[in-house]
Amino acid sequence: MLFTNCFFHISMLTFQLWVAFRQVSGNAEGDALYALKSNLGDPYNVLQSWDPTLVNPCTWYHVTCNFENQVARLDIGDAGLSGQLVPQLGELRHLQYLEMYNNSISGGIPREVGKLKKLVSLDLYVNRLSGPIPDTLGRLHTLRFLRLNNNNFSGHIPMSLTTINTLQLLDLSNNQLTGPIPVNGSFKYFTPISFANNPLDPLPASPT
Amino acid sequence: MGFIWGHLLATAVLISAAAADPNDERCLTHLSQSLQDPLKNLQNWTKDTFANPCQGFTSFLQGATCNNGRIYKLSLSNLSLKGSISPFLSNCTNLQSLDLSSNELAGPIPPDLQYLVNLAVLNLSANHLSDDIPPQLALCAYLNVIDLHDNQLSGLIPQQLGLLVRLSVFDVSNNKLSGPIPPSLGNRSGNLARFNASSYGGNKGLYGYPLPPMKSNGLSILAIVGIGLGSGLLSLVLSFTAVCMWLKVTDKKLENDQGKITHLMPDY
Numbered sequence: 145m146l147f148t149n150c151f152f153h154i155s156m157l158t159f160q161l162w163v164a165f166r167q168v169s170g171n172a173e174g175d176a177l178y179a180l181k182s183n184l185g186d187p188y189n190v191l192q193s194w195d196p197t198l199v200n201p202c203t204w205y206h207v208t209c210n211f212e213n214q215v216a217r218l219d220i221g222d223a224g225l226s227g228q229l230v231p232q233l234g235e236l237r238h239l240q241y242l243e244m245y246n247n248s249i250s251g252g253i254p255r256e257v258g259k260l261k262k263l264v265s266l267d268l269y270v271n272r273l274s275g276p277i278p279d280t281l282g283r284l285h286t287l288r289f290l291r292l293n294n295n296n297f298s299g300h301i302p303m304s305l306t307t308i309n310t311l312q313l314l315d316l317s318n319n320q321l322t323g324p325i326p327v328n329g330s331f332k333y334f335t336p337i338s339f340a341n342n343p344l345d346p347l348p349a350s351p352t
Numbered sequence: 353m354g355f356i357w358g359h360l361l362a363t364a365v366l367i368s369a370a371a372a373d374p375n376d377e378r379c380l381t382h383l384s385q386s387l388q389d390p391l392k393n394l395q396n397w398t399k400d401t402f403a404n405p406c407q408g409f410t411s412f413l414q415g416a417t418c419n420n421g422r423i424y425k426l427s428l429s430n431l432s433l434k435g436s437i438s439p440f441l442s443n444c445t446n447l448q449s450l451d452l453s454s455n456e457l458a459g460p461i462p463p464d465l466q467y468l469v470n471l472a473v474l475n476l477s478a479n480h481l482s483d484d485i486p487p488q489l490a491l492c493a494y495l496n497v498i499d500l501h502d503n504q505l506s507g508l509i510p511q512q513l514g515l516l517v518r519l520s521v522f523d524v525s526n527n528k529l530s531g532p533i534p535p536s537l538g539n540r541s542g543n544l545a546r547f548n549a550s551s552y553g554g555n556k557g558l559y560g561y562p563l564p565p566m567k568s569n570g571l572s573i574l575a576i577v578g579i580g581l582g583s584g585l586l587s588l589v590l591s592f593t594a595v596c597m598w599l600k601v602t603d604k605k606l607e608n609d610q611g612k613i614t615h616l617m618p619d620y
Contacts, residue, residue, distance in 0.1 A: 293420070313419060332518050335470040335494045337424070337446055 173215045174201040176232035184249070185226035214238035221245040221267065228252075229273075234259035245291070246270040253292075258283045265289040269315065272296060277316075279304045291315040298322070301344070306331045314338045372442040372467035376423050377402045380413070382440030387457075393431035422446035429475075430454040437476075439464035449473040453499070456480055461505075466491040475499040477523065485524070487512045497521040504528055509558075511536045520545040530557025538562055 178196040186192075193205040202209035208217035215236050225247040233242070234256025241264060242257075250272040257266070258280025266287060274296040281290070282304020290305070293315040301321055305311070306329030314334050321342040325331075336347060380402040384394070395414040405411055406418035417425035424446050436459030437452065447468050457479040465471070466488035473496060474489070481503040487510030489498065496518045505527040513519070514536020522537065533552055538561045540546050549562045 291419075313424070315419060317420075327518075332496055332520070333448070333472045333494075335448060335472060337448075337470055 171200040173236055174198065176230075176235040177201050177204070177207065177215070177218075179230045179232040183227050183230045186223075187226075188224045190220060190223040190225065208241075210238060212238075217241040217243070219243045221247070223247055225249055229254055229257075231256040233257055236260060238262055240264045241267075243267045244271070248272055250274065252276070253278055253281070255280045257281065260284060261286070263287055267291045268295065270294040274298065276300075277302055277305075277321075281305060282307055284308060286310055289313045292319065294318040296320055300324070301326060301339075317341050372445055372464070374422070374445040375443040376405055376446075379423075379441055379443035380405060380416075382438040382443075386436050386438035387428075387433050388435040389431070389433055391432045393433070394428070419446075424470075425449040427451045428455070433457060436460075437462055437481075441465065442467035444468070446470055451475040452479065454478040458482065460484075461486055461489075461500075463488040465489060468492055469494075471495055472518070473497040476503070478502040480504055482506065484508070485510055485513075485529075489513060490515050492516075494518055499523045500527065501525045502527075506530065508532075509534055509537065513537060514540065517544065522547045523551050524555070525551060526554035528557075529555040531559075533558060533560040533563065535561075 174196055178194060181191045181194050184191070190206065191204075193203075194201070194207075195204070198204075200209070200213050201207050201215060202213050206219050206223075207215055208219070210216040216238055217240060218236070219241070221243045222245070225244070227249060228251030229244075229249065231254040233239075233254060237260070239260050240262050242260070243265065245267045246269070248271065249268075252275030253268065253273060255278045257263075258278060261284070263284050264286055266281075266284070267289065269291040270293070272295065273292070276299035277292065277297055279302035281287075282302055285308060287308050288310050290308075290311060291313065294317070297316070297319040298321065300323035301316065303326055305314075306326045309330055311330040314331075315338055317338065317340040319342050321339075321344055324345045325339050325347050327347070339347075380397075381399070384397050384402070387394075389397070393414075396412050397414065401412050405413050405416060405423060406421045411418040411423065413423075415426060415428045415431075416423050417427070423444050426444065426447060426449070429451050430453070433452070433455040435457065437457060439462035441447075441450075441462070442464040445468065448470050449472060450465075450468070451473070453475045454477070457476070458481065460483035461476060461481055463486035465474070465486070469492060471492040472494050474492070475497065477499045478501070481500070482505065484507035485500065485505055489495070490510065490512035493516065495516050498513065498516075498519065499521060501523040502525070505524065506529060508531040509524060509529055511534030513522070514534055529552075537547065538552075547562070549564070552558055552563055
């Protein structure tokens with residue numbers, strides 16, 4: 145009796161250690177995405193294929209990897225998702241496209257998103273995001289498309305964004321942003337459409 | 353009562369005349385009519401696509417880029433397009449970048465482009481565009497780039513373009529422009545971007561800073577001095593030769609005369 149009890153406990157412990165070990169030595173990017181999944185509401189089971197026991201997340205739906213099995217794209221727009229973003233997004237160091245538009249995601253943009261040095265497109269438009277636009281986004285020096293329109297962002301537009309020379313399309317319209325509209329650096333190319341429907345300070349009147 | 357209605361109508365007409373209707377469909381329909389596409393390069397440019405050119409953020413129209421259901425970029429470069437630029441292009445009011453470069457477009461640059469208030473980049477270079485550069489372009493306050501090089505544009509460069517504070521690229525080289533380069537563009541001060549002579553070259557009648565001073569009609573100073581000295585020297589040589597010859601002639605005559613006298617003189 146005592147023997148079977150002991151055996152049971154030891155095997156359970158071994159099993160737990162094995163599971164824990166598997167998770168610890170598991171894929172860091174998969175873990176990051178799984179942390180995201182855990183923080184999102186997913187009524188349509190769009191993230192059903194996201195299985196953290198797999199060796200990497202490259203076979204998960206809506207996740208695209210590059211040739212080295214590193215996550216390059218996350219396409220979960222139009223997915224009915226709710227909940228909030230997680231700081232672990234910053235661990236996806238090779239991410240180029242972060243597409244999470246047209247959902248009901250709330251909360252803020254984690255500052256860690258500024259770590260995504262290869263990001264080309266950041267599309268969080270049409271959600272319920274709030275809080276400030278983190279100035280760490282100014283570190284995204286390969287960013288071409290930044291669309292945060294139709295949310296509830298507040299505070300000032302960070303000046304650091306004007307240092308992103310690759311920026312082709314900027315849409316911050318339909319938010320609660322205040323303060324001045326930057327007009328230097330890459331922002332020289334952006335016109336009132338990019339900033340419409342915000343309580344921002346108006347741009348100087350056009351010369352006649 | 354009719355008077356009041358008349359006034360209201362007039363006001364309405366005036367207000368509508370001050371801006372173009374945001375209407376991408378109208379813009380594209382008219383543009384496709386004014387352009388000719390002999391090599392059938394404009395894929396999907398059909399009536400059906402014009403009605404719905406932007407499916408949210410993507411476009412089916414070749415050369416068009418959309419955002420928020422509106423066209424914001426039109427790139428139709430190097431497609432052997434002929435015809436002209438329709439003034440109704442102004443209905444694409446969200447347009448930020450227009451590139452029609454390297455085609456065979458003719459006719460004028462429509463002043464209606466003034467209604468593209470969000471235009472930041474205008475590239476119409478390497479076409480056959482003619483007539484004046486419309487000063488109304490200065491109403492596109494956010495223009496960063498005006499590239500009109502290699503066309504047949506004539507007349508003066510409008511000084512109003514110097515008002516564009518964001519202008520950092522200005523190229524009107526290789527056209528038929530004439531007159532002085534307005535100081536508001538040629539001799540800018542403060543934080544405004546400057547343009548060097550390469551922006552203006554290839555325009556025969558164009559002059560002023562930063563182009564080098566115009567050569568005088570006729571000979572340069574060096575040539576005048578050279579000719580003066582040369583002719584002076586030549587006349588000197590000629591007169592010297594003439595005098596020499598005259599002296600020789602008179603000498604010979606004297607000799608002849610002397611000879612005659614000698615003949616006449618009796619021998620002793």
